[in-house]
Structures are given as C-alpha cells and as structure tokens.
Amino acid sequence: MRRPLFSSLYGRIFAVFWLTLLLVVVALLLLPRLDPRAQHTIPEQHLDRMQHFASKISQRISEYPGTLERKLKMVARHEKRDNARVYFTTLDGEVIAPHGRNKALRNFITIADSPDQPIQRLYGRWMMAGPFKIEDGGQSALMYLGSFWHKPPPFFIQILDKPFQLLLVTMLVSTPFLLWLAWAISRPARRLQQAAERVATGQFSPDPELEKGSVEFQQAGASFNQMVQAINQMISGQQRLLSDISHELRSPLTRLRMATALAQRKQGESNELSRIDTEAERLEKMISELLELSRMQVNSHQQRELSDAHTLWFEMLEDARFEAEQCEKSLTFSALEPWPISGNPNLLISAVENVVRNAIKYGDDQIEIHISATAHQLQIQVDDNGEGVPDDELTDIFRPFYRVSTARDRSSGGTGLGLAITESAIRQHSGTITASRSHLGGLCVTICLPREKS
Template sequence: MRRPLFSSLYGRIFAVFWLTLFLVVITLLLLPNLDPRAQHTIPEPQIFKLNQTAERISNRISAMPGELNRKLNSITRHDRHDGARVYFTTLDGEVIAPHGRNKALRNFVTIADSPEAPRQKLYGRWMMAGPFAISDNNQQALMYVGRFWREKPPFFIQILDKPFQLLLLTMLVSTPLLLWLAWAISRPARRLQQAAERVATGQFSPDPKLEQGSVEFQQAGASFNQMVQAINQMIGGQQRLLSDISHELRSPLTRLRMATALAQRKQGESKELSRIDTEAERLEQMISELLELSRMQVNSHQQRETSDAHSLWFEMLEDAQFEAEQCQKTLSYNPLQAWPISGNPNLLISAVENVVRNAIKYGDNVIQVQIVPVEHQLMITVDDNGEGVPDDELNDIFRPFYRVSTARDRSSGGTGLGLAITESAIRQHSGTIVASRSPLGGLRMSITLPLNT
C-alpha cells in the first residue's frame, strides 16, 4: 500500500525544506514592492498634487520674460513647494536647475524619464519623484521633486540592513519549523525508549502507540512489538516446561517419601532412611522455590498497584520482631511512614521478609532494620552480627543455587534460591540489592526502590 509522502521521516524533512524555501521565495518577491528604496509608482493623490505643482510652474514661467533656463533657475532659488525641492532637466536628461552635482537626481533621471509614468525612489533619507512635464510656449522641460523622508524605514528594511539582526530573524522564523521537526522525530523515539525501559523491568507487553508516527518509527515499533510477543511466547513456553517438569518430579518424590515412611515403619528409624527423606524433602522444596522464581520473572509486572512502606512492611516487621525474641535475639527498626511505593505488594513484602528472616536466622543476637527515603528512592538496610559472607563471595550469593562455605551452607537447610528470588523481585521493581560487610560484623543487605513521586 502506498503511504502518504509526509508520513515518512524523510518526507517531513522534505516538507520543512520546501516550506522554508517557499517562505524565502515569497519574501524575495514581495521585497521589491515593499522596499521604498526600490522604484515604485506614485500614489494617485500625490500624483495629482505634483501635477498641479507642475501646472502652476508652467503658468508662471509662461508669464515671465527671458530664456527657459534662466526662469527655471529663478524658481529653484526663490521658491519652496510644501517643503520639497524641485529640479528641472531637459527632455534628454541634462540638469537645467539647480546647478551642481546631485548624484541622487542623476541616478533617478536614468531610470525615470517618462512624464506619462512618473515614479519615485528613496535615496537614503531623500525621496525623489518624477518626472512631470513643464511647458513654456513651445519649449518643454521635465520637473523632478525631492523631499526629505521623515518616516522610519520599514522593520524588514532595518533587519536587512543589519546582518546580525537578519540572522536573528532567520533563526526566529526557522526555529518553530525545526522545533516541530524535532518534536515529530523525538516523540516516537521517546515512546520507543519508554517501551524498552518497561521491557528492561520485566513488563513484556506490546504497545500499540509504538506503531504511530513516521513510517520508519512505525516499522521499528511493529518490530519491537513482535519481539515482545516472541519473548512472551518463549517465557510462557519455559514456564510450561518448568511446570511439567515439576509435576513429573513431584510424583516420584512423593512416592519416594511414602516408600521411605513405610520402610521406617517396618524396619524402624535408621540414618540411611532419614538421610533419604531429608534429601527428598529438600529436593521438593528446591523445586517449589524454582517454580516460584520462574513465576516471579514471568508475572512480576502483573497486579501492580500503588501502596506505601507502612502498609507493606509494618506487620511483617512486627512478626519478625516477635520471632527474633523467641530465638533470644533482638530486632529493631525505625518508625515507618506512608512513603509511596508502586509495584506488586506480595512480591515486595516477600522480598524484604526473606532478607529480614535470613538476618534472624544467621545473626548472633542483634538485627537492625532501617527504612528511610533518600531523594527519590527508598533505602532499606538490614544488618546482622553473624559470621557474614567472605568479601569475594558477596556478589555471588544472588546466583540461583549458590551457597557460601560458612554457616550459610547446605547443612543449614537452604536451597540457595532465596536471595535469587529476592533479587529478581527487587530488579523487577526497578530497584537494586547489594550485599556488603555490616558495621555490626555480619552481613548488610542494602535495597533501593524508586519512590512513586
């Protein structure tokens, strides 16, 4: 299908170029008619008045004795005509009166020499008009009139006379066109950028608005939406595969645990059977957490809403404080306020709760939780005074199935997926989580989340 010319980005640039060229051509065509320094016709009222002046002068010199040149010189020396000055030339353009060098008159005579079509032209501040026929019996001459131009030059003439002002005017005229062109280019580009940022945060949803604008951006938007749909299909296929695998694995695990229980009932307790049951239980927990991580990566952009820090984590911190007291440990946290947070409430609660409960589990007896706003972000810091994590492993603890070689190892019952789930939840909410050494001697987990301002 053939698209309109101006739906293309190149078409819009082409349109701006030709529109600018059109304005320049119109200006050049109009300037000669508007510029008083160019040769113009004389308005009818002024022509009538100047013809009357020429007729009066003709009547006067006809009544005067002597030669024509002497009479015309006499008139130019003694007469003033409404503040104007008159000049006389022969029909061939030779100056009769007044004598002297007058460049404006000599130039004007060469371009205006017909009494049937008198003209006028501005020379500096001196306006020349003419010619008008003067007759003395059988002799004839031409009359030109010069008067001082008291009006200010038109604005565009002042602009044209000053290059700097002309440059400013050109910029002023072209700026709206360039701004429109920049807006036409940047608007779909911003849409594409925002869509890419949404995808980076795990929101794999097509945006029909991307397929608007110029043809180039329509094609880019359509390709982007196809990519998002392909990613959705790929992730959906991965999710279905994991679900099928978990279902197939859980069935033999259930049968294995039932067989272990029957064996323990018949043969009694034994280390071997207890070990088999423990490993089967751990494997089932690992499969469950792996599925939770997969579902979180796929569906974290769903069920988003605006909440606040107090409603999200206050009850969780109260429960964690009670749990710490049962373990003979102390958990403290600062008062929470209604700092606005946008996201999936369940994931946000689960992510912070996982970090806090890890601190309770691995800390010796002191756990400190601090939640404070910093500029446009919410900073959540969880410290404990446990053994901590070696510095060279701080970045690895967020990897799935990774366990450190200290107290946080397989013997503690962990699967190595808890912090991976937490990191995924925080990342899906455009936040960050960083592990470092705590001032208390153990581990510090620092979480940042954007405030909904």
Template sequence: MKLPRVSSLYGRIFAIFWLTLLIVVVTLLVLPVLDPRTQHTIPEPQLKRLTESAQEIAEKIDHADGSLRTRLKRFTEHDRHRGHQLYFTTTDGEVLSPQGRNKALRNFITMADSPASPKQKLYGRWMMAGPFAVQLQDQQLLMYVARFWREPPPFFIQILDKPFQLLLVTMLVSTPLLLWLAWVVTLPARRLQAAAERVARGEFEVDPKLESGPSEFRQAGASFNQMVEAINQMIGGQQRLLSDISHELRSPLTRLRMATALAQRKQGQSKELSRIDTEAERLEQMISELLELSRMQVNSHEHRESSDAQTLWFDMLEDAKFEAEQCGKKLSYTPLAAWPIHGNPNLLISALENVVRNAIKYGHDRVEVAFDNTGKQLCITIDDNGDGVPDSELEAIFRPFYRVSTARDRSSGGTGLGLAITESAVRQHSGTINASRSPLGGLRITMTLPLI
C-alpha cells in the same frame, strides 16, 4: 498549506524542507514589491496630483522675473524648508537647479527619465518622484519632486536593516517549526524507547502504536513486536516446561516421602531414613522456590499498583521483630513514612522479608534495618552481626543455588534461592541490590527502589 501525507521519514523531512524553501522564496519575491526603497510606479491619484502641481509650478516660473536659471533657483530654494524639494533638468539629464552634487537625484535620473511613466523611490528620508514634463520659454524641461518621508519605515524594513533583529526574528519564526519537526520525527523513536524500557522492566506487551508513522519506524516497530511475541512464546514454553517438570518431580517425591514414613513406622527411626526424608523435603522446597522465581521473572509486571513504604513493610517488620525476640535476638528499624512506591506489593514485601529473615537466621543477636529517602529513591540497608560473607563471594550470593558454605546451608535448610528471588524482585522494579561487609561485623544488604 497542508503537507501531503507521506509515510517515509525522509519524505516528511523532504516535504518540510520544500515547504520552508517555498516560504523563503515567496518572502523574497514579495518583500521587494513592498519595499519603498525600490523603484515603483506612482499610484494613480498621487500621479494626477503631482502632474497638476507640475503644471502650476511651470506657470508660476514662466510669469516670474529674471533669467531662467534665477527663477529655477528661487523656486527650488523656496520650497525646501516646507519638506519639499524641486529639481529641474534638461531632457538630456543635465541638472539645471539646484546646482551641486546630488547623488540621489543622479541615481534616480538613470532609472526614471521618461515623463510618460513617472516613478518613485525612497532615498533615506526623501521620496523622489518624477519626471514630469514642464514647458518654459518654448523649452521642455523635466521636473523631479522630492518630499520628506514622515512615515516610519515598515517593520520588515527595520528588521532587514538590522542584522541582529533579523537573526532574532528568523529564530522566532523558525524555532516553532523546527521544534514541531523534531517532535514529529522523534515521536516514533520515543515510542520505541518507551516500549524497550517496558521490556527491560519485564513487561512483554505488544504495542500496535509502534507500527504507525514513517515506514522506517513502522518496520522497526513491527520487528520489535515480533521479538516481544517470540519472547512471550519462549517464556510461556519455559513456564510450561517448569510446571511439567515440577508436576513430574513432585509425584515421585511424594511417593518417596510416603515410603520413608511407612519404613519408619515399621522399622523405627534411623539416621538413614531421616536423612532421606530431610533431603526429599529440601528438594521439594527447592522446586517450589524455583517455580516462584520463574513466575516472578515472567509475571512481575502484573498486578502493579501505587502504594507506600509504611503500608508495604510495617506489618512484616513487626512480625519479624517478634520472631527475632523468640530466638533471643533483637531487630530494630528506623521509622517508616508514606514514601510512594509503584510496583507489585507481594514481590516488594517478599524481597525485603527474605533479606530480613536471612539476617535473623545468620545474625548472632542483632539486626538493624534502616530506611533513607534520597528524594527520588528509597535506600534500604539491612545489617546483622553474624559471621558475614567473604569479600570474594559478595557478588556471587545473588546467583540461584549459590551457597557460601554447603555444610552450614545443609544444616540450616537453605536452598540458595532466597537472595536470587530478592534480586529478581528488586531488578524487576528498576532497583538495585548489592552486598558488602556490615559495620556490625556480619553482612550488609543495600537495596534501592525508585519513588514516584
């Protein structure tokens, strides 16, 4: 049966409920007809054969010797061992033979007492049929025939007679339907969940599939897509604003540095002019890094591909190792393997490079990088033996423009955006990053990234 097309979630559930109810009702109506334990009319060929047998038996009894009860008793006891049993009653329902209590016969007599319409019904392993009219010594009697039922009970009868099997069959029949119903009902919810996860990863893309299915989910999907479009417009406006600000700021900065250079050429070197040039250069670097951070947050989902840890970071670590040696420091790292990672290669390389170069800059003479594959995640630990960061400020160092020591950052040229860029890149790849005190005495940065 094909379900009618309905757009509402509740409509679909209602339709499936009525379909299930219809199947149950039809089953309940059909099963009694097929159950031999209920009273049925005798099929025509069998009825004709039983009627003829009744006449033959009546003639044999009529020609036998002895009283009527004796002859009836002889006949009823004669056929029992053959898997047949005959019963004789008066038209009023008095049992003539065999004598004794027979609940099945008495029950059947109450339902089948007309020779014009013989019936049959199964009692245990005996099929009772009758009544059939027989004429003996000018007296009309009713004959009932019981024959041993050798056929095994139908399968559905066996199921109905055993509650555990009935429960098992009900579960086997209903489980696929319920699983299908659960899959149909939850499919729009899973689509909405997947879309929300994509947005959480920074992938602000409209999904037309969200606007299909039940009306409730169509409305939620349309609202979700409108939200994504609004976020895209807001982020695009922010990006344009930052680009415009960058352009407007870089022009006077360029003129300022040119004026400073001309002044130095005319008046010679001075602390004031050098300070102006240094601050202008730092401001230009800060604007550049701020734009990089903004672009990373907006476009991190683009240009993603599958790669591995060795391909991503081996060359970068070798370059950093060489630079550390030039500064009289030692950088060591554990062997890299081809652990599979999916993401933006440039962002992943930049994330680790920023932390490693910070460790080289602020470490005294030792930097250690360790890679640990935990099965589903790659854990990267960067330790240095520098002065470290106070425990109260470990969480704040990932905020943009946050600097632990202004004097140190100014002398080293830091802008406070390096770790913010790293944190954004790691978060955009569904990873985590945190800072703690290193066993070497300096700072430890721990990053985790999911493996595929």
C-alpha cells in the same frame, strides 16, 4: 499502501525546508515592489496633480520675457520651499535650475528620462518624481519634482538596513517552524525512551502510542512492541515450564516417600531408610521452593501496583520480631514511613522476608534492620551477629543452589534457593542486592530499590 509524504520524518523536514524557501522567495519578490527606494510608477491621483502643475508652469513661463533657461530659473526660485523643490533639465539631462551638487537628482535623471512614463523614487527622506515636459513656443525642457518624505521608513526597510535586526527577525520567523519540527521528532522519541525504561523495570507490556508519529517512528514502535511481546512470551514460557517440571517431580517424590514409610512400617527403622527419607524430604523442600519461585515470577511484571514501604513490610517485620523472641533473639528495625514504591507486592514482601529470616536463623542473638530512603532510592540493610560468610563467597551466595563452605549453611540443610529467589525478585524491580561483613560481626545484606515519586 503508500503513505502520505508528510507522515515521514524526512517529509516533514522537506516540508519545513521548502516552506522556508518559499517564504524567502516571496519576500524577495514582494520587497522590491513595496520598497519606496526602488523606482515605482506614480499613483494615479498624484500623477494627475503633477501633470496639472507642469501645465501651469508651461502657461506661466509663456508670459515671462527672455530665454527658456532664464524663465525656468525664475520659476525655480519662485517655487523653492523647504519641503518641496522644482528641478529643470534639458532634454539631454543637463541641469538648468537650480544649480548645485544634488546627487539624488543626478541619479534620478539617469533612470527617469521619458516624460511619457514618469516614475518616482525615494532617496533617504527625499522623494523624487518625474520627468514632466515643459514647453515654451518651440522649445522644451524636463521638470522634476522633489518633496520631503514625512512618513517613516517601512518596518521591513528598517530591518533590511540593519543586519542584526534582520538576523533577529529571521530567527523569530523560523523559530516556530523549527520548534514544530523539534517537537515532531522528539515526541515519539520520548515515548520510545519511556517504553524502554518501563521494559528495563520489568514491565513487558506493548504500548500502542509507540506506533504513532512519523513513518520511521511508527516502524520502530511496531518493532519494539513485537520485541516486547516476544520477550514476554519467552519469559512466561520458561517460567511455566519450570513450574510444570517442578509440579511433575512432586508426584514420583510423593510415591517414593510413601514407599519409604511402608518399608519402615514392615521392616522397622534402619539407617538406610532414614537416609532415603531425609534426602526425599530435602528434595521435596527444594521442589516446593522452586514452585514458589516460579509462581512468583510467572507474569509478575503484569501484577505491579503502587504501594508503600509501611504497607508492604511492617506486618512481616512484626511477625519476624515475634519469631526472633521465641528463639530468644533480639530483632530491631527502624521506623517505616509510607515511602511510595511500585512493583509486585508478593515478590517484594518475599524478597525482604527471606533475608530477615536468614538473619534470624543464622544470627546468634542480635538482628538489626535499618530502612532509609532518599529522593530516588529505598535502602534496606539487614545485619546479624552470626558466623557470617567468607569474603570470597559474598557474591556467590545469590547463585541458585549455592551453599557456602561454613557451617552457617551446611548444618541447616538449606537448599541454597532462598537468596536466589530474593536476588531474582530484586532484579525484576530494577534494584540491587549485595552482601558484606556486618559491623555486628556476621552478615550484612543491603537491598536497594528505586523509589517512586510521591
């Protein structure tokens, strides 16, 4: 299907170029016709009046004595006024009266020498018209009329006479077309940029608005939407596969634990059976965490909503403080304000809860949680006074199934998935999570999340 020319970006640039060129051509064609400084035919009403005046001059000089030259000089002196002049020349263009250096007259004589086709032209503020034939007996002469031009120069003439004003007007005339062209180019580009920013924050949803505008941006928008759909399907497929595998592993694991329990009932307790049951329990816990991770991540980008920090984490932090008190530990957290944040509520709550419960589990007796916000970012810092993590392993603790070399992890039998789940959730929300040495002596985990505009 052939698209209209102006639906293309190049077509719009082409249209603006040719429209501007057309305006320039029209101006070049019309300005000489409108410019009084160019020679023009005399309007009919003025031409009749001037020809009538020439006839009166011819009748008047027939009554004067002397030669034709003397008679014309007398008429010239008699008709002399401040705002009008009468000039006489021979048929060859020699000035008879009045004498003097009149550049306008001499220039006009060179272009107007036929009494059959009188014309007029403006010289500064002096309008010259003619020639008109004067006859006296068998002799002839030419008459030119000059009158003071009372009208101010046309606006466009004033502009043409001043290059700076001409440049300014050209800019003013072309600005609307250029603004329209810039708007036509930048609008779909901004839509594409906003869509890319949404994808960067984990929102894998096609945008039909991207397929509007010029042909080039329509094609780019369609390709972008196809890419988003492909990524969406790929992520959803991988997450469902992980969920299905984890679910299928639970069935034989459950049968294994049942067989171990039956063996213990028949043969009694033994170290071997206890070891099998312990490892089976650990494997079941790991699979449960994998299922939890897959459930949270499946289509999590499609379950985003606008919430606030207080609604998300206050109840969870109160429960954590109660849990810490039962373990004879102190947990304090700073005041939570309703700072706006967009994302998957379950993922955000689970991410912070994993970090807090790790601090309760591995801290000796003190846990501090500081929550602060800037114009663009929300920061959550969790400190404990436990044994901590070696400096060379601080970046590795967010890897799945990673277990640190200290007793902090080995003694607890942890699976190494808790912080990996947290890191995945934070990354899906375009945030960051880092670990460092705490001022309390243990581990400090800092979470930074982008804050929505209030």
